[in-house]
Amino acid sequence: MGEKLQFTELDQYLFGQGTHYDIYRKLGAHPTIQRRKKGVYFAVWAPNARSVSVVGEFNNWNTQANPMKKVGPIGVYETFIPGAKVGDLYKFYIIGYHGEELYKADPYGNEAELRPGTASRIADISDYKWKDTTWMKRRPEFDEIRDPMAIYEVHPGSWKKHEAKDEDDPGFYNYRELAHELAAYVKKMGYTHVELMGIAEHPFDGSWGYQVTGYYAPTSRYGSVQDFKYMIDYLHRNKIGVILDWVPAHFPKDAHGLANFDGTAVYEHEDPRQGEHPDWGTKIYNYGRPEVKNFLIANALYWIEECHVDGLRVDAVASMLYLDYGKKDGEWVANKYGDNKNLEAIEFFKHLNTVVLGRNHGTVMIAEESTAWPQVTGKAEDGGLGFSLKWNMGWMNDFLEYMKLDPYFRKDNHNKMTFSMTYAYSEKYVLVISHDEVVHLKCSMVNKMPGYPEEKIRNLKAAYAFMLFHPGKKLLFMGQEFGQLREWSEERELDWYLLNEKPHQDLQEFVKTLLHMYTKYPALYAGDNDPDGFEWINADDAYRSIFSLVRKSPTKRNNLLFIVNFTPVDRPDYRVGVPKKKQYKLIMNEHGLLEKPEVFKAEAQECDHREFSFDYPLPGYGVAVFTY
Template sequence: MGEKMHFSELDQYLFGQGTHYDIYKKLGAHPTTQGRKKGVYFAVWAPNAQSVSVVGDFNSWDTEANPMVKAGPIGVFEVFVPGAKIGDLYKFFIVGMHGEELYKADPYGNEAELRPGTASKVADIGDYKWKDSTWMKKRVEFDENTDAMSIYEVHPGSWRKHAVENEDENGFYNYREFAHELAKYVKDMGYTHVELMGIAEHPFDGSWGYQVTGYYAPTSRYGSAQDFKYLVDYLHRNKIGVILDWVPGHFPKDAHGLANFDGTAVYEHQDPRQGEHPDWGTKIYNYGRPEVKNFLIANALFWVEECHVDGLRVDAVASMLYLDYGKQDGQWVANKYGDNKNLEAIEFFKHLNTVVLGRNHGTVMIAEESTAWPKVTGKAEDDGLGFSLKWNMGWMNDFLEYMKTDPYFRKFNHNKMTFSMTYAYSEKYILVISHDEVVHLKCSMLNKMPGYPDDKFKNLKAAYAFMFFHPGKKLLFMGQEFGQLREWSEERELDWYLLGEENHKDLQSFVKTLLHMYKKYPALYKADNDPEGFEWINADDGDRSIFSFVRKSPTKRNNLLFVVNYTPVERSDYRVGVPKKKQYKLIMDENGLLEKPQTFKAESKECDNREFSFAYPLAPYGVAVFTY
């Protein structure tokens, strides 16, 4: 006999406190048996609704067929519908506080109808048979402070596409096909993680998934919720971590979405000065409301615990932290101390990160935070926000400004490349070149580079080399590894045909070398957050636009000396100062790994303010990596 599902007093108490961490197992649509009848249990939170009923394929969308009953004072409505089944489309028909008639998709639904449809779809996400136990056991030991992490940022719908016969088809890869193609590529290249954009259900392709209507539903563009689990599972079995973009900062106003859910502001602030982003045309969550906070925190746990995801990259953190973000005077309301900090959002982040990371050791919470807010990766108990890592937007801006500059003028911008080391240990950083840098007329990475085509490739190799040897985890957006020429567009696949050309193939091979080298040498990741792990040899060679530094391994073995020349001028008699009178083995240059590494012996000759040095020829746009 099936036990009757019910939103109990305990459920109501925890939800009202904002601590019902598996609320998604109660709210939403759940296939079950009651008595001897198979059907679906539906539950929805609509605190100010006059009445709610569920409509769908199972009752011919009749608003009177399945009225829902209020379970206690908190405003949750529930009903069991015999005969409703997996695959049925449904919505909640809500009569709002002022008599509005609203048809809403399920905020906790696990699948959605393919756009432009807006209904939710009954799904059973519980019965997937995971095969990634080896990964999950090992994950517990992962430590982002001392482990390698190189992330390939991917938008599944435009990474690769099938050729299509007619315009109605999208050519999307299904999650399962995508899993196999992506795993093969990422493994070969040597990335440790993928970061997937636009997985939660969203109505508009052009939002890239940053305007979410289905927080608990992997988008149906690429298949079912089960298919999505297969993708994560398969990547794990290939030793690849999975990070998702996650958007708790705002949500769109679509009629079937969260906005004005029961005719009143349920998820958002009522006052538009607190509840709307004027620039984005979206709603802002009310982080002070326990049930809203619960919706979001349980959602993070849903992806991590139910879907085995290894981390979340939290979008637009700054927009949540500052009450006046993107607003003019008169468009925002100060906090109780009269300033612009969103105290409720700060509290939300501390709660979120403590719970997610506390319950799931070895996972990461990553902040995309674009200001100098202190202690983003500091512990919550020390008044930090509790994130594991933070995108280094300052480094990215300075780095790209420098690389775009004509080599002749780089000498006047030398500090753009050295400045990041003055704050490198204030947070735990990821160096990022994300999708944001290659859209909206910002040019692809290759086309940001100065000079003729040949120079562009040389510049870009020298740029990537610097990125991989600089302290911090790494993230590179898809297509930039082989020199995509056009800006990225979600509407078409990457220009893979470019790999038929020698210089694109060569660039891809160079990035692959960097990725494998990064994993091979602990000097490049073990001491990212330890000032002992990095030392400038010469940070002041602006006139020649040459940078030299060492990355030190905690074991003292296989330390690396890195030199890069950012002008097209050859330095045939270049001399570099070194920390010790040892032998230095040249293992890599601007062409990649050397088949026969060359050995250079340090002499007692002063250079770069050091008593030992050696000379060797440094090529135009030359890169040199030595082990010692």
């Protein structure tokens, strides 16, 4: 509840410039008191509407009861409705430009009716009492270049489920239940962050949340906006960062959504060659329109500033940067220079990242960008896009191609595992094995691996160890840590029952050991973007499919030597070259941590083009980690 709300001349000016960064405090539905009456202030942008009114539970959905008044030339409509209250459902009833009748959900609504309902729900976003002060005070000190990031990618609706009460009950966990279960699991495993899919409201479960209709509303599938804030709060109190998937690339055509909002193209381009994705059947935002840019940038700030989220993973960046993305000749329009770069989207990213990161030190903006676009993580003032980090799709594709091969053929594809180091410092990377890799008949991670079940698990342990020692932040999709056998489906929970079987327990324990090792040793993260932090011992042992490398700590203490064998062949006579004549302490092998580390002394014997070396009997699919 607050002071009398109205859409002022200053609001109109800033919104028209695209710089009204807390516009969500004005547009939408806000409980307040006016002339001593409790009620709700409503405001909506519908520049080409003939008229707009609010319909809802408070007026029996009567289209005549609460007409809105147009304020200023920009096309914002406002009204105050006494007696409307938190929890009531509502929509905007719009007579469109061509006289059509439209019933639209609130683009700035903070809560929505549970699907299949499509109305917005009045919420009060100001009445949550945060308890994560310690986290928020320390957040500005977080530095994604220098600090560890091990991200657990989670789809909340299918991580865990309750027994369904009836066929209409999807068995979802509430945000509050999820907070407690997820925090306990993530802490135990050693992840530093969770990345949540499908949080913004969306009509269709099968879109996984990538076709958004309520950008300012955490989905009601798992509870209210207060429940959502509780989850973030609780994760923070358990020292876990929260990243959300965010989808500014496109939106669906659902009748209650943003498409054709007032009978004209408001949020999208009018020309279908600019305003539609033929492959996805969705609309493309008009990034050149200030009010549209404002809608999206303020939305990013809403999640980070109002909901305390620590970062956004921006989906489908490539589809925004290229005008011809997924399009044939004649289906797109070139820019003023005659090429395929979306100049307005480039400016949008620079503006977005500069504002979000400039106002919120210690947060991250992560690009899911699948091409070789230069300087995605370069500074905006130097011609970059200004992202903090970029998903390393090149590494992921090569890595998975290699791991799928029968070990016999890996020797001919050795460069797939080493090539990524030729461009490892061109951007600031996250190594990802995301939900996209375990759907659409691509197989689960464990079933991508060659061999019998036991061999698949050994392969996967070696693969995860290699991923951990390769420079870059880490992301694993839920279920991959214990060897989920089936592909992921949003319709069912993960196959947790597999943890009754020893191979899956062993894999989970191995991943846990790797993650705790990752956060313990600065050598594994502090030098991710420093060429001095990584060194191959032998990158060319293709015939035996063995890789050896060193990760160096910025303090020079607790450097790590790593060896991995990607064939089932034991190498009892294996010898490894080392950087210095020191003692090398074996702390972990393919079975996990050693209770008592074993010491190996380097001798003056040339190996791997180095003066010093030592013998280590390397088993098939062996993993060895030494500190020195």
